[in-house]
Amino acid sequence: xxxxxxxxxxxxxxxxxxxxxxxxxxxxxxxxxxxxxxxxxxxxxxxxxxxxxxxxxxxxxxxxxxxxxxxxxxxxxxxxxxxxxxxxxxxxxxxxxxxxxxxxxxxxxxxxxxxxxxxxxxxxxxxxxxxxxxxxxxxxxxxxxxxxxxxxxxxxxxxxxxxxxxxxxxxxxxxxxxxxxxxxxxxxxxxxxxxxxxxxxxxxxxxxxxxxxxxxxxxxxxxxxxxxxxxxxxxxxxxxxxxxxxxxxxxxxxxxxxxxxxxxxxxxxxxxxxxxxxxxxxxxxxxxxxxxxxxxxxxxxxxxxxxxxxxxxxxxxxxxxxxxxxxxxxxxxxxxxxxxxxxxxxxxxxxxxxxxxxxxxxxxxxxxxxxxxxxxxxxxxxxxxxxxxxxxxxxxxxxxxxxxxxxxxxxxxxxxxxxxxxxxxxxxxxxxxxxxxxxxxxxxxxxx
Amino acid sequence: xxxxxxxxxxxxxxxxxxxxxxxxxxxxxxxxxxxxxxxxxxxxxxxxxxxxxxxxxxxxxxxxxxxxxxxxxxxxxxxxxxxxxxxxxxxxxxxxxxxxxxxxxxxxxxxxxxxxxxxxxxxxxxxxxxxxxxxxxxxxxxxxxxxxxxxxxxxxxxxxxxxxxxxxxxxxxxxxxxxxxxxxxxxxxxxxxxxxxxxxxxxxxxxxxxxxxxxxxxxxxxxxxxxxxxxxxxxxxxxxxxxxxxxxxxxxxxxxxxxxxxxxxxxxxxxxxxxxxxxxxxxxxxxxxxxxxxxxxxxxxxxxxxxxxxxxxxxxxxxxxxxxxxxxxxxxxxxxxxxxxxxxxxxxxxxxxxxxxxxxxxxxxxxxxxxxxxxxxxxxxxxxxxxxxxxxxxxxxxxxxxxxxxxxxxxxxxxxxxxxxxxxxxxxxxxxxxxxxxxxxxxxxxxxxxxxxxxxxxxxxxxxxxxxxxxxxxxxxxxxxxxxxxxxxxxxxxxxxxxxxxxxxxxxxxxxxx
Numbered sequence: 001x002x003x004x005x006x007x008x009x010x011x012x013x014x015x016x017x018x019x020x021x022x023x024x025x026x027x028x029x030x031x032x033x034x035x036x037x038x039x040x041x042x043x044x045x046x047x048x049x050x051x052x053x054x055x056x057x058x059x060x061x062x063x064x065x066x067x068x069x070x071x072x073x074x075x076x077x078x079x080x081x082x083x084x085x086x087x088x089x090x091x092x093x094x095x096x097x098x099x100x101x102x103x104x105x106x107x108x109x110x111x112x113x114x115x116x117x118x119x120x121x122x123x124x125x126x127x128x129x130x131x132x133x134x135x136x137x138x139x140x141x142x143x144x145x146x147x148x149x150x151x152x153x154x155x156x157x158x159x160x161x162x163x164x165x166x167x168x169x170x171x172x173x174x175x176x177x178x179x180x181x182x183x184x185x186x187x188x189x190x191x192x193x194x195x196x197x198x199x200x201x202x203x204x205x206x207x208x209x210x211x212x213x214x215x216x217x218x219x220x221x222x223x224x225x226x227x228x229x230x231x232x233x234x235x236x237x238x239x240x241x242x243x244x245x246x247x248x249x250x251x252x253x254x255x256x257x258x259x260x261x262x263x264x265x266x267x268x269x270x271x272x273x274x275x276x277x278x279x280x281x282x283x284x285x286x287x288x289x290x291x292x293x294x295x296x297x298x299x300x301x302x303x304x305x306x307x308x309x310x311x312x313x314x315x316x317x318x319x320x321x322x323x324x325x326x327x328x329x330x331x332x333x334x335x336x337x338x339x340x341x342x343x344x345x346x347x348x349x350x351x352x353x354x355x356x357x358x359x360x361x362x363x364x365x366x367x368x369x370x371x372x373x374x375x376x377x378x379x380x381x382x383x384x385x386x387x388x389x390x391x392x393x394x395x396x397x398x399x400x401x402x403x404x405x406x407x408x409x410x411x412x413x414x415x416x417x418x419x420x421x422x423x424x425x426x427x428x429x430x431x432x433x434x435x436x437x438x439x440x441x442x443x444x445x446x447x448x
Numbered sequence: 449x450x451x452x453x454x455x456x457x458x459x460x461x462x463x464x465x466x467x468x469x470x471x472x473x474x475x476x477x478x479x480x481x482x483x484x485x486x487x488x489x490x491x492x493x494x495x496x497x498x499x500x501x502x503x504x505x506x507x508x509x510x511x512x513x514x515x516x517x518x519x520x521x522x523x524x525x526x527x528x529x530x531x532x533x534x535x536x537x538x539x540x541x542x543x544x545x546x547x548x549x550x551x552x553x554x555x556x557x558x559x560x561x562x563x564x565x566x567x568x569x570x571x572x573x574x575x576x577x578x579x580x581x582x583x584x585x586x587x588x589x590x591x592x593x594x595x596x597x598x599x600x601x602x603x604x605x606x607x608x609x610x611x612x613x614x615x616x617x618x619x620x621x622x623x624x625x626x627x628x629x630x631x632x633x634x635x636x637x638x639x640x641x642x643x644x645x646x647x648x649x650x651x652x653x654x655x656x657x658x659x660x661x662x663x664x665x666x667x668x669x670x671x672x673x674x675x676x677x678x679x680x681x682x683x684x685x686x687x688x689x690x691x692x693x694x695x696x697x698x699x700x701x702x703x704x705x706x707x708x709x710x711x712x713x714x715x716x717x718x719x720x721x722x723x724x725x726x727x728x729x730x731x732x733x734x735x736x737x738x739x740x741x742x743x744x745x746x747x748x749x750x751x752x753x754x755x756x757x758x759x760x761x762x763x764x765x766x767x768x769x770x771x772x773x774x775x776x777x778x779x780x781x782x783x784x785x786x787x788x789x790x791x792x793x794x795x796x797x798x799x800x801x802x803x804x805x806x807x808x809x810x811x812x813x814x815x816x817x818x819x820x821x822x823x824x825x826x827x828x829x830x831x832x833x834x835x836x837x838x839x840x841x842x843x844x845x846x847x848x849x850x851x852x853x854x855x856x857x858x859x860x861x862x863x864x865x866x867x868x869x870x871x872x873x874x875x876x877x878x879x880x881x882x883x884x885x886x887x888x889x890x891x892x893x894x895x896x897x898x899x900x901x902x903x904x905x906x907x908x909x910x911x912x913x914x915x916x917x918x919x920x921x922x923x924x925x926x927x928x929x930x931x932x933x934x935x936x937x938x939x940x941x942x943x944x945x946x947x948x949x950x951x952x953x954x955x956x957x958x959x960x961x962x
Contacts, residue, residue: 037757043562044585049551049837050568065546068568074548081546088617090540120584143758180759180880185913187761189880224956227727257640259676261683337547373876373885373909380676380683383905385724385958387885404883406907406958408726444726444909444958 003028004167007159010054010075015161018083019056019063021097023160023295026052026167027336033150034120036127042146044120053336054082060091066337094321102164103298105291109284110170112198115151123149126175130209134177137213140220145178145189151199164296172287173199177209181216190216195428197285218391222403224445225392231366232407232441233359235390236424238369239433243277243349245377245384246411250304252315252342254379256323261382261411265310271415273308274352274436279330281345288430294333294340302329304344314342349433352421359420359437366393367402367443377411384411406444414438501570504597504661510554511593511657513579518588519556519563521817522579523656523795526552527836532613535644536624539632544617553836554579557818558586564839594659602662602798607785608695612647612669615696620645623704627673630708635716640676641708645669645699654796662796668787668942669694670931673707677715684721684904685889686714691931692785692944714871718890721904724959730866731908731952732859732894735927737872739945742777743847743934744877745884745912750804750812751830751936752819752842754879761882761913765810771916774852777805779814781829781845787930787944788845793831795840800829804847805916816842834939843936846944852922856949859921861897867906867957868892868899874932875908882912907958915952923949 007024014022028050035043052075053066063086067078131147150173157167176193192211194203234242254260262270280301281289292298295317303311315323316331319342332343360368369390376386389403422435502510507524514522528550535543552575553566563585565578624643631641650666672689688710690703733741754760762770771777781790781799790799795817803811815823816831819842831840860868868891875886888906892899928946 037560040559041561041585043564043839045564045839046581047566047837048568049566051549062543063545064543065548067548069548069550078548085544085546088534088544088621089542092538092540092542145757145759185761187759187880189759189878257676258678259640259683259685337549373883374887376907378887378905380685381721381904383723383960385887385905385907385960387883387907387909387958389883403881404909404911404956406726406885406909406956408724408905408907408958408960410960442726442960444907444956 003155003157004165006070007157008165010052010079011159011161013076013079014054014056014082017079018058019086020058021161022054022056023097023158024052024054025333025336026157028155030153031150032123033148034124034127035146035148036124036131037146038144039128039132041124051336053338054078055339056082056086057096058083058086060093060095061086061089062095063089064339094318097160097162098295098297098317098327100297101162105166105168105298106282108282108289108291110168110197110289112171112173114199115153115171115173118199126205130175130177130205133206133209134179134212137210138181138217140181140217141179141213142183143180145180145191147175147177149175158292158296160296166292166296168291171197173202175202175205175208177212179212179216182220186220188216188219188222190214190219195287197287201285219389219401219403222389222401224404225402225443227442227444229440229442231363231437231439232443233366233368233393233437234435235368235370236422236426236433236435238372238388238390239349239436240429240431241372241375243347243431243433245375246415247344247347248375249377249379249411250313252313252323252325253319255313256319260379262310266313268310269308270310270412271305271308272418274418274421275305275308275415276303276350277305278303278348278350279344279346280348281330286346286427288346290345293345294331297330299330299345314344316340316342345430347431348425351423351425351434352436354420354422356422356424356435359422359435360393360396363393363396367405368393368398376407382410382412384409384414404445408442408444414441502572506572507655508593510575510579511655513576514554514556514583515591515593515657516580517583517586518590519558519583519586520591521557521657522593523555523654524552525555525794525836526653527650529648529650529835530613531648533644533646534617534620534624535642536628537642539628541621541624549835551836552578553839554582555839556582556585560822561585562818562839566836593657596659597655597661598659600660600662600792600796602664602791604791605782605784605786605789605799606667606693606791607698608667608693610696611649611667612696613649619696622701623671623699626701626704627708630705631673631675631712634709634712635677637677637679637719638675638712638715639678642674643672645671652794656796660796662792664791667693667695669696669698671699671707672931673711675711675715677719679719682719684715684718686711686716686718688714689931692787693789694785714890718902718904721902724891724903724906725957726959727957728954729957730863731955732863732866732868733947733950733952734868734870735856735923735925735949736929736946738869738947738950739848739929740872740875740886740932741915742849742947743844743932743943743945744875744886745882745915746777746805747779747814747844747847748877749879749882749912750814751879752813752815752823755813756819756823760879762810766813768810769808770810770913771805771808772919773808774922775805775808775916775919776803776850777847778803778850779828779830779844779847783846783928783944786846786928787932787942789944790829790845793829793840794833795831797827797829797831799845802828814842814844816840832941834941838939841937841939843934843941844943846928846946848926848928848946849922849948849950851924851926851948854921854923856923856925859923859949859951860894860899862921862951863894863897866894867903868894869908877912883910884912885909903959905959909956909958915955918953918955919950920953921951925949
């Protein structure tokens with residue numbers, strides 16, 4: 001099917017039925033996934049799904065709808081109803097399509113033609129193998145949550161009445177395992193995975209399996225500690241949770257409404273000067289890269305925090321117009337079922353200069369955080385409070401595993417107290433960070 | 449993991465696929481009515497084939513194809529969902545949205561294996577392909593499907609007299625406007641008000657190789673108000689909402705006014721909040737939101753998949769004491785009007801009230817068809833799925849603790865120094881260890897048996913096993929509420945929860961003050 005034509009036709013029809021501006025967002029997704037447990041295939045899923053979201057404006061009034069039914073009659077009905085929906089709402093002067101027009105799309109090389117040709121048997125074998133190796137790593141591993149392999153091929157397009165008509169194809173594949181160590185009241189689960197655009201770039205099965213096993217076993221015997229203030233190291237794989245909270249507070253619309261604690265912080269120091277944060281969705285072949293954003297803007301790199309100084313908030317076209325600022329960041333979109341929103345696409349916290357071992361040096365007593373349950377940041381008040389697990393550090397070395405402890409403070413204090421950043425970033429997803437150390441945080445535990 | 453809507457209109461970030469029900473209404477009739485029939489109100493009941501362009505013979509054929517490689521069980525799940533939302537923000541009705549999603553899922557079971565495929569394309573040739581692919585999971589002797597379908601007519605637990613999608617948009621706009629005015633009038637320090645009304649109408653049809661044939665219409669309606677207050681550099685939020693399988697008759701202008709005022713009250717009440725303490729404290733949990741505790745910290749660990757695979761901390765606890773004798777916990781799909789109520793679950797098993805913990809003893813697990821069969825136990829009506837794009841898994845409906853005998857005020861009086869927890873924003877648990885965290889959105893200090901100043905940044909942490917052993921007083925004031933979306937295995941699903949006022953004698957509180 002010619003989806004480019006379908007998208008363009010929907011936009012044309014919307015104009016014909018009374019829209020002043022219109023935008024269609026299209027998606028066609030093929031998915032495969034298999035889960036293996038204790039060597040046996042447990043679930044095997046295959047699917048094709050597609051759909052279209054339509055956003056239109058009449059006299060600065062907004063209507064939005066989506067449909068998974070792309071038959072001509074149903075699409076026609078959707079377009080007419082969306083026009084009706086716009087008429088229910090009230091005008092806001094900033095509502096409308098983005099101001100920019102079409103540009104040349106970069107080829108980020110995000111599609112692996114090889115994936116379509118991989119047999120189900122081979123995919124099942126990978127899921128089986130990663131689980132088998134993980135289970136065999138350590139005799140304290142007692143149970144399995146399974147091994148899995150999945151891949152997805154997606155064709156996505158955006159079309160609007162300002163001449164934008166983009167469509168691109170991408171693939172993602174990945175596998176992993178999750179196993180359980182220990183018994184009775186002392187069970188711990190651990191997992192690891194590898195996800196890439198290209199099948200050939202996936203991590204070796206053995207490496208993923210060993211890591212999954214290690215992450216379960218190393219937590220055995222974890223216990224809480226007493227409440228005290230100590231240095232806290234955020235491991236590079238736990239750190240993304242923390243940054244998610246910080247970045248959530250930078251939404252431009254929340255700033256306009258003064259509902260975030262970051263409201264007055266633009267061009268001010270929000271953290272230690274060791275921290276630089278960029279949004280970079282332009283890396284070729286990378287799993288979190290995309291050629292255009294949620295409203296059809298060609299992607300680029302933005303500096304969010306420069307050596308501790310906050311350089312920008314996140315806006316999409318509408319919130320930027322509302323706040324009276326120039327749109328400088330990227331808009332997100334979560335599939336065809338919703339409209340674009342201010343956000344970020346691929347966050348990279350810059351590497352520091354220290355190797356990860358040196359973060360532990362001169363820590364007499366402290367906490368290494370390897371798992372966070374949530375981001376901890378209350379966007380409204382700036383309070384920081386989160387449950388976590390990890391290791392207690394004594395005299396610069398891991399002493400014993402810790403669980404059931406909380407970290408408490410304010411997000412700005414935590415940011416300003418970052419005193420070391422490692423050079424160990426491992427680019428894995430849309431949120432990437434090196435390990436870093438905070439000079440002091442209240443760790444809440446057993447006794448008051 | 450459970451998420452609650454706290455801001456209205458919803459932060460679009462939570463606009464997970466079909467995961468939300470805020471927002472609201474469409475002026476015109478929903479599409480399925482449009483396409484069809486003479487008598488739209490009873491469309492599926494009288495003409496089951498009108499929405500799904502397949503006759504019973506074709507469905508039987510598809511089930512035969514699904515079993516064509518030797519599966520033990522095959523099932524066809526058709527769904528057509530219309531989702532509407534309308535919201536008000538910054539004094540204006542700013543958003544009206546509508547969504548349509550439909551498709552058919554095929555599930556084939558053999559032993560512990562599940563094959564699953566779905567198609568959004570209802571063309572018979574595409575459905576046949578999907579059924580053939582689902583069949584591939586199995587191998588062996590081909591089993592016959594039932595000769596004919598036996599229709600099931602379940603009892604109804606939904607409270608829907610006036611279907612919300614049949615109500616004019618103006619009536620919903622009036623609710624939004626009323627709530628907004630009430631919240632803004634409450635206090636000058638209220639700086640932001642958002643109001644949302646949302647409804648989802650999901651028509652499902654389930655047919656399986658054992659001859660089951662059932663249809664259901666699940667209507668979920670929600671209305672909520674969120675406020676932000678600002679004074680100097682102090683910020684706070686307040687919210688109030690109602691969500692359930694309700695018709696529009698459950699929402700009117702006086703409710704809208706009350707909710708607007710209550711949301712504003714909460715924001716103003718919590719504006720002067722102090723930093724929360726860190727350490728171990730007794731807590732009193734007010735009626736309602738404490739149900740999130742039971743959902744997260746206990747309910748998830750009693751789901752049969754984790755029990756069967758021995759990955760849950762409760763896997764060998766059936767019949768054994770796991771809580772103090774004051775604790776009786778149920779999962780109740782028959783709770784009328786509940787956000788998690790089901791006439792039938794998503795595999796066609798009738799809604800059920802299951803006692804999970806009976807006076808402290810572990811009494812049952814949360815079962816779906818697959819796990820119940822493998823464990824040789826009874827199904828409990830908990831086979832639920834997000835949509836036709838997912839296979840059913842065991843998960844909760846409305847989970848709540850039964851009331852006890854204490855007066856709520858006596859429970860507070862019994863605490864010399866501790867915390868009073870009024871609203872919980874959400875949390876998550878690791879079922880293997882039972883460890884959970886919850887973030888508290890409204891909480892206070894208790895000193896000398898009296899509720900004192902508000903606190904911010906309260907985090908509660910512990911393990912389900914420990915909390916169950918530390919519940920020492922239970923009030924006589926049960927409240928069951930809706931509006932929560934639970935996430936498990938990548939599927940989100942609406943769940944209700946509740947509790948009476950209760951005392952947990954000690955729990956770890958994470959705050960700023962050491």
